[in-house]
Amino acid sequence: METTRLETLADGVFAIAATLLIIDVSVEAHGDELGAALAHAWPQYAAYAISFLTIGIMWVNHQAIFRQIGRADHRFQFLNIGLLLCIAFVPFPTRLVAEHLRDDGLQVAAYAYGLTMTATAICFGSLWFYAAVGRRLIADTADERVVRGISRSYLPGAPIYALSTLVAVWSPEASVGLFAAIAIFFALESSLFGGSRP
Amino acid sequence: METTRLETLADGVFAIAATLLIIDVSVEAHGDELGAALAHAWPQYAAYAISFLTIGIMWVNHQAIFRQIGRADHRFQFLNIGLLLCIAFVPFPTRLVAEHLRDDGLQVAAYAYGLTMTATAICFGSLWFYAAVGRRLIADTADERVVRGISRSYLPGAPIYALSTLVAVWSPEASVGLFAAIAIFFALESSLFGGSRP
Amino acid sequence: METTRLETLADGVFAIAATLLIIDVSVEAHGDELGAALAHAWPQYAAYAISFLTIGIMWVNHQAIFRQIGRADHRFQFLNIGLLLCIAFVPFPTRLVAEHLRDDGLQVAAYAYGLTMTATAICFGSLWFYAAVGRRLIADTADERVVRGISRSYLPGAPIYALSTLVAVWSPEASVGLFAAIAIFFALESSLFGGSRP
Amino acid sequence: METTRLETLADGVFAIAATLLIIDVSVEAHGDELGAALAHAWPQYAAYAISFLTIGIMWVNHQAIFRQIGRADHRFQFLNIGLLLCIAFVPFPTRLVAEHLRDDGLQVAAYAYGLTMTATAICFGSLWFYAAVGRRLIADTADERVVRGISRSYLPGAPIYALSTLVAVWSPEASVGLFAAIAIFFALESSLFGGSRP
Numbered sequence: 001m002e003t004t005r006l007e008t009l010a011d012g013v014f015a016i017a018a019t020l021l022i023i024d025v026s027v028e029a030h031g032d033e034l035g036a037a038l039a040h041a042w043p044q045y046a047a048y049a050i051s052f053l054t055i056g057i058m059w060v061n062h063q064a065i066f067r068q069i070g071r072a073d074h075r076f077q078f079l080n081i082g083l084l085l086c087i088a089f090v091p092f093p094t095r096l097v098a099e100h101l102r103d104d105g106l107q108v109a110a111y112a113y114g115l116t117m118t119a120t121a122i123c124f125g126s127l128w129f130y131a132a133v134g135r136r137l138i139a140d141t142a143d144e145r146v147v148r149g150i151s152r153s154y155l156p157g158a159p160i161y162a163l164s165t166l167v168a169v170w171s172p173e174a175s176v177g178l179f180a181a182i183a184i185f186f187a188l189e190s191s192l193f194g195g196s197r198p
Numbered sequence: 199m200e201t202t203r204l205e206t207l208a209d210g211v212f213a214i215a216a217t218l219l220i221i222d223v224s225v226e227a228h229g230d231e232l233g234a235a236l237a238h239a240w241p242q243y244a245a246y247a248i249s250f251l252t253i254g255i256m257w258v259n260h261q262a263i264f265r266q267i268g269r270a271d272h273r274f275q276f277l278n279i280g281l282l283l284c285i286a287f288v289p290f291p292t293r294l295v296a297e298h299l300r301d302d303g304l305q306v307a308a309y310a311y312g313l314t315m316t317a318t319a320i321c322f323g324s325l326w327f328y329a330a331v332g333r334r335l336i337a338d339t340a341d342e343r344v345v346r347g348i349s350r351s352y353l354p355g356a357p358i359y360a361l362s363t364l365v366a367v368w369s370p371e372a373s374v375g376l377f378a379a380i381a382i383f384f385a386l387e388s389s390l391f392g393g394s395r396p
Numbered sequence: 397m398e399t400t401r402l403e404t405l406a407d408g409v410f411a412i413a414a415t416l417l418i419i420d421v422s423v424e425a426h427g428d429e430l431g432a433a434l435a436h437a438w439p440q441y442a443a444y445a446i447s448f449l450t451i452g453i454m455w456v457n458h459q460a461i462f463r464q465i466g467r468a469d470h471r472f473q474f475l476n477i478g479l480l481l482c483i484a485f486v487p488f489p490t491r492l493v494a495e496h497l498r499d500d501g502l503q504v505a506a507y508a509y510g511l512t513m514t515a516t517a518i519c520f521g522s523l524w525f526y527a528a529v530g531r532r533l534i535a536d537t538a539d540e541r542v543v544r545g546i547s548r549s550y551l552p553g554a555p556i557y558a559l560s561t562l563v564a565v566w567s568p569e570a571s572v573g574l575f576a577a578i579a580i581f582f583a584l585e586s587s588l589f590g591g592s593r594p
Numbered sequence: 595m596e597t598t599r600l601e602t603l604a605d606g607v608f609a610i611a612a613t614l615l616i617i618d619v620s621v622e623a624h625g626d627e628l629g630a631a632l633a634h635a636w637p638q639y640a641a642y643a644i645s646f647l648t649i650g651i652m653w654v655n656h657q658a659i660f661r662q663i664g665r666a667d668h669r670f671q672f673l674n675i676g677l678l679l680c681i682a683f684v685p686f687p688t689r690l691v692a693e694h695l696r697d698d699g700l701q702v703a704a705y706a707y708g709l710t711m712t713a714t715a716i717c718f719g720s721l722w723f724y725a726a727v728g729r730r731l732i733a734d735t736a737d738e739r740v741v742r743g744i745s746r747s748y749l750p751g752a753p754i755y756a757l758s759t760l761v762a763v764w765s766p767e768a769s770v771g772l773f774a775a776i777a778i779f780f781a782l783e784s785s786l787f788g789g790s791r792p
Contacts, residue, residue: 001265005205005209005261005264007599007602008205008206008209008602009209009212009213009257011599011602011603011606012209012210012212012213012214012217012606013213013216013217014603014606015213015603015606015607015609015610016213016214016217016218016606016610017217017220018607018678018679018682019606019607019610019611019614019682020217020218020220020221020610020614021682022611022614022682022683022685022686023221023614023617025683025686026686026689027690029699030697030698030699031694031697031698031699031700032698032699033699034690034694034698034699034702034703035699035702038690038702038706048683049679052675052678052679052682053675053679056672056675056678056679059603059675060668060671060672060675063599063671066599067595074258077258077261078254078258078385081250081251081254081257081258084216084250084254085216085247085250085251085254088216088217088219088220088250089220089223089246091220092220092223092224095224096225096232096236100229100232103228103229104228104229104230104232105227105228105229105230105231105232105233106229108232108233108236109232112236187672199463203403203407203459203462206403206404206407207407207410207411207455210407210408210410210411210412210415211411211414211415213411214411214412214415214416215415215418218415218416218418218419221419272456275456275459276452276456276583279448279449279452279455279456282414282448282452283414283445283448283449283452286414286415286417286418286448287418287421287444289418290418290421290422293422294423294430294434298427298430301426301427302426302427302428302430303425303426303427303428303429303430303431304427306430306431306434307430310434397661401601401605401657401660404601404602404605405605405608405609405653408605408606408608408609408610408613409609409612409613411609412609412610412613412614413613413616416613416614416616416617419617470654473654473657474650474654474781477646477647477650477653477654480612480646480650481612481643481646481647481650484612484613484615484616484646485616485619485642487616488616488619488620491620492621492628492632496625496628499624499625500624500625500626500628501623501624501625501626501627501628501629502625504628504629504632505628508632
């Protein structure tokens with residue numbers, strides 16, 4: 001079974017999930033208060049940028065996985081759908097964090113965001129290891145060192161997000177700061193050294 | 199006539215219909231009530247997950263059909279558009295079920311959801327049997343046993359959804375439970391045994 | 397210049413414009429009034445179905461055009477973008493017609509819908525005739541009779557929609573009925589006889 | 595690394611960002627006031643058309659760039675994601691300009707729109723020059739004169755948008771008029787002379 005339509009579907013979901021984030025950015029204000037209202041709404045832009053970047057990183061990783069994949073089976077299709085289910089969910093907790101960045105709801109919002117990212121990392125790992133173990137779905141031409149490198153890089157993903165979520169028990173602000181730092185770190189690291197991690 | 203753009207359009211509609219479901223997941227609450235509000239909103243997450251899974255299963259089936267199809271004609275194009283019309287409609291009854299899961303509207307919402315799924319199953323069957331009867335649009339390389347297997351697997355789809363809808367006359371809760379069970383069953387069955395049904 | 401990405405962009409816009417129509421279908425009601433509210437909202441479903449079908453017919457025509465096209469140039473790209481601009485606009489007048497089907501606003505809503513469809517038909521014609529005149533962008537392998545057949549079929553499109561819009565001066569209901577009839581006629585005719593018109 | 599999925603993702607984001615613009619076009623009115631309300635809402639249609647055209651021009655340029663690109667690397671992927679982040683943001687300032695075209699908020703809205711377009715032009719330039727300097731990612735078959743032509747055409751983009759934004763300090767109306775004029779000029783110029791600029 002070929003992977004072409006799996007990738008088309010995935011690209012569609014990535015593009016829509018990322019682009020839908022802008023629907024949640026909105027500012028209502030009378031004319032003369034627009035400047036102040038736009039300045040006050042900065043968490044919305046930050047949330048938009050961090051989430052777009054996060055979904056972008058996920059897309060880069062999805063692509064990195066599929067370059068090593070030679071074929072698909074039914075279980076792989078459903079693991080892929082489970083992953084897309086998580087990714088399409090990202091706009092919801094993102095909105096929660098942006099809305100509650102400056103009130104008592106931030107702790108709960110940080111849990112929601114962190115659990116979503118942890119679940120996404122677990123789905124990413126499941127998709128990859130299902131394909132990679134015993135080179136079940138790996139293309140014959142794929143270099144074993146690249147495959148092992150991806151496997152190693154997937155191990156820390158879920159624990160890093162789970163620990164960052166736990167930090168919200170003591171400080172929701174620190175937890176949200178960690179989520180932003182992870183996104184920026186992976187984007188920079190990926191650009192600077194060419195690695196590909198969850 | 200080739201089927202490439204038919205599949206691109208379909209993948210787009212599947213991806214958007216699935217991803218749009220998250221727009222309907224929303225929780226408005228003051229900061230200190232966010233935890234309780236998020237917990238109370240569980241039917242929204244359940245509806246999101248079940249519908250995403252259902253659209254995912256439909257996509258797997260659409261793909262399974264098109265692997266056997268060798269060419270398209272005008273009627274097949276319109277049958278495909280009719281099917282997409284049903285699939286893009288799914289977010290609406292899904293929202294109704296999630297909103298009315300705990301009030302008197304559940305029976306009507308279950309009818310709406312069930313009728314949509316029954317109509318979708320009928321459209322899926324029409325698309326397939328139009329192509330399969332006399333191998334009208336089947337690829338020359340397609341294995342006749344696979345074609346017959348898909349034909350057999352499409353027969354129970356519409357009756358199963360129609361009966362589950364009927365159950366709502368006596369118990370809307372049981373009907374909604376059946377819809378969830380059907381989605382989970384097909385996903386598991388498809389993953390475990392590799393079958394492909396509506 | 398190849399037409400691959402032109403078609404990908406167009407398929408994306410068609411898929412999104414069609415699928416977005418469901419966002420405008422919404423029913424707010426208390427539990428025990430849901431049945432009556434859903435029955436009362438029938439213009440929304442009708443508008444959804446007619447518009448989805450109309451966008452589907454446009455997609456079939458777009459595909460029929462591009463099967464004859466061998467290459468693109470800059471002007472053709474912008475004519476295509478102008479056409480997509482019209483098609484992505486369709487959800488707005490559709491919503492107007494559905495909202496005002498039973499009040500005094502129907503006449504204005506019918507004008508808005510009719511003008512949008514007339515403009516779309518003119519854009520479709522411009523795209524086609526720009527490519528077809530002197531076989532400017534027509535593929536070398538394209539059959540001249542097919543090209544002439546498409547040219548003939550594009551002539552009545554804009555006048556038919558313009559006249560149906562004019563009918564709203566005397567009877568908005570008749571005008572809206574004509575719009576629905578045109579969509580159903582082209583879908584049936586296209587399915588039954590395999591023609592392809594705007 | 596091939597660029598196929600980069601282009602699919604980009605086409606998806608372009609298609610969605612453009613098509614989502616219609617969600618912000620809405621008119622609420624009682625039946626007999628619909629005509630006046632629709633006439634009064636003209637800035638919404640103008641904003642829709644200008645933004646759709648602007649995103650369309652960006653897509654034409656994106657395509658023009660990728661026709662010269664032979665391969666991608668990790669940094670190029672992230673530059674592309676950064677560009678898409680800007681493009682998917684366009685519907686937000688567009689909505690601001692349309693909402694405040696006739697009140698005191700226009701100055702701030704013009705700054706928001708202009709900054710978004712300037713940032714987009716900078717991202718476009720970064721993407722191109724990263725690929726073009728030393729022909730880092732340029733296809734071996736690409737004509738050096740075409741590559742230099744694109745490089746020259748990218749230099750004025752960001753300054754033009756930055757200056758048009760500055761004009762809003764004295765006259766927000768003139769600034770918004772310039773944004774519309776730039777979009778229409780590039781579309782016409784591109785259609786008439788076949789150039790491709792930001």
